[in-house]
Amino acid sequence: MITALDHIVLRASFLSGAVGAYETLFDRRAQDSCFRLGNVGLAIEDEPATAHLSALVFATGSLEKAGRLLERRAVPGNRESGKLVLALDATHRVPITLVERSDAPPPSPLSGADDAASIAALDHIVIRSPNPERAVAFYGGRLGLDLRLDRSNPKWGARLLFFRCGDLVVEIAHDLGKGISDGPDQLWGLSWRTPDIARCHARLKKAGVEISALRDGRRPGTQVFTVHSHTANVPTIVIGGLGRW
DSSP: EEEEEEEEEEEEETTTHHHHHHHHHHTBOOOOEEEOOSSOOOEEEEOSOEEEEEEEEEEEHHHHHHHHHHHTTTTTTTTTTTEEEEEEEHHHOEEEEEOOSSSSSOOOSSSSSGGGGSOOOEEEEEESOHHHHHHHHIIISSOOOOOEEEEEEEETTTTEEEETTTTTEEEEEEEEGGOOOOOEEEEEEEEEEOOOOHHHHHHHTTTTOOOOEEEEESSSSSSSEEEEESSOOOOEEEEOOOOEE
C-alpha cells in the first residue's frame, strides 16, 4: 500500500530565512520553497508562529486501493485535491496524507561543486509517542510499514521502534521514564545522510552553521554530528559511514 515517504512538511517563517537556512544545510537550491533529496522531499510552508514539523506525506501506487484498505483497517480519510488526508483521531494527532506517485522527482540541484559534502538523503524521522504498543498497531498493523527493530535501552531511557519505509526509517521513540498514556504522538526530529561526513562537517562549519564535534553513532561504523542552527528549530543530526540496509 505505502511505497515510500514522499515528503515532509515543515512550517516555518520565510522572513526568518527558513528556506535559505536549509539551502545552506543541504547545499542544494530550493525550488518553490521545496527540496528534493535522494529518497524524500522537504516542503517548507510559511508559518509566522513557532516553526515545527507539521505533516508526513506518504506515496502509494493507488489512492483508491489505499483508501479502501485503510477504511477497512479503521483509518478513515478524506479525498482533497488528489490527496487522501487521514483522520487525526486515527493517526493519534500526527497529520498524515497519502499521494499517488510511482516515480520520485529528481534531487534538487546542488549549490556547490562537492556532492560528497552535501546532504544526500533522509536516514530517519523521529516521532515521539507516549504509547509504543499503540504505535506498533498503527504504523505496522494499519499503515503496513515493516517493523525492523523494537529495542528498549535503560541507558538511553527510551524504547525505540524502527519501521522501514522505502529507503528510510520512521522511528518511534518512547520515554521510558514517563510511562504509558493516551496522549498524542508528536513529529519531532530528523536525521540526514551525507556521503562524506568529514567533508560535510567541514563545509557546514565554514558556512557558519552551529554544529557539534563528530562522534561515533549508535550503529557500528557510523559517525554523527548534531546541527544546532539552520534547521528552523527541528532537532537534527547528520549521519555518515552508512552501508546499505
